[in-house]
Amino acid sequence: MVVGIDLGSRTVKAVFLRNGVIEDAQVVLGGSDPYETAVSLLKRYPRCPVIATGYGRHALKETWAEKVITEIKAHAIGARYLFPSCRTVIDVGGQDSKAIALDANGNFTNFQMNDKCAAGTGKFLEIMAQSLGYDIDEFARVGLRETRAVPINSMCTVFAESEVISLISKRVKKAEIALGLHEAMVTRVASMANRVGVVKDVVFSGGVARNPTMVSLLEKKLKTEVKVAAAPDITGALGAALAAEGMLN
Amino acid sequence: MAVDRHPLWKSLGIDLERNDEFLGMLGVVYPEVYLSQPNRPKGMAYFDEVTFDIHGAPIQEMLDEKERTGAQIVGTFCIYVPDEIILALGGIPVGLCGGSAYSFPDADTMMPRNICPLIRSYVGFKVGKLSPFFECCDFLVGETTCDAKKKTWEILDDLQPTYVMELPQRKDEIDRGLWREEIARFIEKMEEASGKKITVDALKDGIRRVNAKRRALKRLYEARKAVPAPISGKDALLVSQLAFYDQIDRFTEKVNALSDELEARVRDGVGVVAKDAPRLFISGTPQVIPNWKIHHVVESSGGIVVGEETCTGIRYFNDLVDESPDTVDGLIDALASRSLSINCSCFTPNDDRIQQVIEWVKASRADGVIYYVLQFCHAYNVEYVKMERALREAGIPVLKIESDYGDEDVGQIKTRIEAFMEQIA
Numbered sequence: 001m002v003v004g005i006d007l008g009s010r011t012v013k014a015v016f017l018r019n020g021v022i023e024d025a026q027v028v029l030g031g032s033d034p035y036e037t038a039v040s041l042l043k044r045y046p047r048c049p050v051i052a053t054g055y056g057r058h059a060l061k062e063t064w065a066e067k068v069i070t071e072i073k074a075h076a077i078g079a080r081y082l083f084p085s086c087r088t089v090i091d092v093g094g095q096d097s098k099a100i101a102l103d104a105n106g107n108f109t110n111f112q113m114n115d116k117c118a119a120g121t122g123k124f125l126e127i128m129a130q131s132l133g134y135d136i137d138e139f140a141r142v143g144l145r146e147t148r149a150v151p152i153n154s155m156c157t158v159f160a161e162s163e164v165i166s167l168i169s170k171r172v173k174k175a176e177i178a179l180g181l182h183e184a185m186v187t188r189v190a191s192m193a194n195r196v197g198v199v200k201d202v203v204f205s206g207g208v209a210r211n212p213t214m215v216s217l218l219e220k221k222l223k224t225e226v227k228v229a230a231a232p233d234i235t236g237a238l239g240a241a242l243a244a245e246g247m248l249n
Numbered sequence: 250m251a252v253d254r255h256p257l258w259k260s261l262g263i264d265l266e267r268n269d270e271f272l273g274m275l276g277v278v279y280p281e282v283y284l285s286q287p288n289r290p291k292g293m294a295y296f297d298e299v300t301f302d303i304h305g306a307p308i309q310e311m312l313d314e315k316e317r318t319g320a321q322i323v324g325t326f327c328i329y330v331p332d333e334i335i336l337a338l339g340g341i342p343v344g345l346c347g348g349s350a351y352s353f354p355d356a357d358t359m360m361p362r363n364i365c366p367l368i369r370s371y372v373g374f375k376v377g378k379l380s381p382f383f384e385c386c387d388f389l390v391g392e393t394t395c396d397a398k399k400k401t402w403e404i405l406d407d408l409q410p411t412y413v414m415e416l417p418q419r420k421d422e423i424d425r426g427l428w429r430e431e432i433a434r435f436i437e438k439m440e441e442a443s444g445k446k447i448t449v450d451a452l453k454d455g456i457r458r459v460n461a462k463r464r465a466l467k468r469l470y471e472a473r474k475a476v477p478a479p480i481s482g483k484d485a486l487l488v489s490q491l492a493f494y495d496q497i498d499r500f501t502e503k504v505n506a507l508s509d510e511l512e513a514r515v516r517d518g519v520g521v522v523a524k525d526a527p528r529l530f531i532s533g534t535p536q537v538i539p540n541w542k543i544h545h546v547v548e549s550s551g552g553i554v555v556g557e558e559t560c561t562g563i564r565y566f567n568d569l570v571d572e573s574p575d576t577v578d579g580l581i582d583a584l585a586s587r588s589l590s591i592n593c594s595c596f597t598p599n600d601d602r603i604q605q606v607i608e609w610v611k612a613s614r615a616d617g618v619i620y621y622v623l624q625f626c627h628a629y630n631v632e633y634v635k636m637e638r639a640l641r642e643a644g645i646p647v648l649k650i651e652s653d654y655g656d657e658d659v660g661q662i663k664t665r666i667e668a669f670m671e672q673i674a
Contacts, residue, residue: 055660072668096661108672113665115651115658 001048002248004241005041005065006074006234007034007056010094010122011207013237014041017245025234035059051244053236055095069243071236076100076108078239079203082229087199090189090218090226091235092208094122099193112192119155120188122208127157128181131164132174142178143213149179155188179213186217193222203227205235254305261308261384268379271351272304275539282545286481288521290514292507293484299491303538307494308381311341315385321442324386324409326371327394328560329416329588333570334436336497337455338443343382344493345389347371348537350654352379359404364397365625366653367537372401375408382494383409387442390435392416394595395628412438418596420589429585436581452580456570458497463566465504466492470563472511473555474613477520478528479511482554483544489561490538527552527670530615532606532636534623535560540654543621543662550667555613558606559621564591567605594628602632603639610645616673617646619666624653646673 006013012034016024030037034056042050042064052065053074061068079089080102089100097120101110114120129139150172154160167177202224208214209232219226229235258265279300314320321340332342347370355377356369374380388410391402402411414431417424436447469488472479488504529552531543536559544554557563568590571583592602610618618640622630633649640647648669652658
């Protein structure tokens with residue numbers, strides 16, 4: 001038995017493996033004290049080896065986790081387990097986004113991560129949905145109906161918001177703005193992926209991979225199929241759990 | 250008992266309250282970053298002492314010498330400005346580059362915010378009257394190494410007399426001619442300021458003293474090539490940083506003493522980390538005191554920095570000046586040759602730098618390179634394109650980090666550096 005726990009900026013994810021099989025997986029909002037949230041998740045499971053990942057990983061070190069690994073390594077392991085032919089991982093989470101290159105054996109050989117701001121992250125989409133008055137799920141489905149996108153130039157969350165407000169005041173259709181925002185985001189994420197070099201199979205992980213508009217625009221942009229797991233947000237926690245299992249062997 | 254430096258600072262017109270605040274912050278950070286390290290060489294005690302009294306003893310010492318000999322105290326900002334000439338004419342060179350975000354708000358009262366943090370920091374130290382180093386200088390010497398610096402001299406000159414040397418941007422014969430002329434012109438400037446005349450002996454003596462300092466630093470860096478490393482990257486970086494402030498001859502002696510100790514450690518196989526700790530080599534822009542950000546992240550994540558190809562590292566000491574010419578003209582040629590063998594990205598082309606980095610990385614048995622760029626430094630930032638290609642071809646993993654002096658990106662940088670160490674493990 002092992003647990004992988006991923007303390008992300010928005011949510012905390014846990015995966016519990018018994019005999020190499022996922023027995024339980026949880027995704028909960030981190031709230032104002034992600035450490036406490038993580039501890040209460042860990043208390044659900046019998047005491048067993050834990051590996052922590054995500055930006056809050058060090059908080060669990062020496063208390064609950066035997067070891068920490070970065071979310072880059074965790075996503076590489078998790079994505080490879082879910083899709084054994086995976087060579088490129090694109091992970092877009094709440095606070096950061098990254099592109100990871102894997103060699104034929106699954107070792108990661110290069111990666112790119114967004115800069116310190118929220119540009120190109122889930123937080124960006126969340127704030128933009130809010131300023132357009134969308135519920136986040138409805139916002140994420142906009143690309144399924146709308147075909148016209150108004151170009152958005154800013155990737156800075158603050159500037160993009162003022163750009164959106166000025167478009168609203170020009171009475172541009174909300175759905176066109178929403179699609180434009182997704183396109184701007186995909187352009188950013190795709191250029192990061194191209195920097196590490198896109199090799200098939202491409203796996204899209206992290207919470208933002210549940211956004212169907214992002215998935216279809218990314219496929220168009222990269223001109224290749226993008227694979228998404230049924231629960232893409234637990235990829236990092238799964239990778240950490242698998243690393244914990246590897247540590248036992 | 251430490252000497253009360255307030256009367257000294259007051260006499261220089263320093264903003265006492267803020268200087269206390271700045272030094273107070275340093276007094277908290279330094280023990281945390283430095284004194285907590287295990288198994289430090291004993292020879293570091295001297296450098297700790299200098300750092301703890303950084304705005305005190307070095308300043309008093311320079312002012313005492315000035316009173317005794319009439320020495321000109323000359324502030325410089327770049328390793329191309331020849332300290333040898335300042336020393337030959339009885340002066341004291343001191344580095345004034347800024348390494349702290351503390352003075353940003355002062356710079357922002359007059360300068361654009363989106364500029365290199367090193368410049369933003371020193372302009373702030375000047376504008377806010379926060380640096381006794383600035384305030385004890387008779388004049389400053391700038392150079393045309395980059396656009397932001399070039400324009401900053403014009404503004405700084407309103408606050409303190411600033412002389413500018415024109416550094417060429419290529420290394421052809423025509424450029425050597427220009428730089429030779431610039432060195433000769435700087436000798437005239439120093440002669441005028443000091444009221445002395447240059448002599449062959451005095452110039453040779455200046456060259457010998459600076460070469461001795463460079464040789465001592467080179468010994469220190471040679472010792473770092475050993476596995477396990479006998480000294481932390483943070484400690485070695487501190488020594489390189491203090492090379493710009495401390496009295497030259499004593500500094501050289503202390504670095505040699507430290508190197509003796511490190512060489513003994515290497516013989517005995519003693520290190521500050523385990524043999525298998527990931528070894529990282531830094532290449533890029535200068536890391537001015539108290540900028541220990543990257544080194545601290547690497548070394549608090551289980552890695553070790555084994556060398557810096559920066560102005561606060563190899564570029565500072567790697568090239569010596571030929572001491573053999575017996576005429577002032579011959580020595581000027583030798584000074585020009587040394588300058589033009591330094592591989593700074595302000596030159597084009599600058600392919601020798603790439604070769605130099607690859608050689609040092611191999612010799613240091615480094616597992617990977619962190620390419621460090623201060624935000625808004627276009628020359629080093631763009632040069633990365635060629636550097637990355639060459640390093641990858643040579644099979645050397647590289648991670649680029651662009652950052653300034655704030656702490657807001659430390660979490661991100663920590664994730665990247667830890668992931669890089671996982672990648673090269």
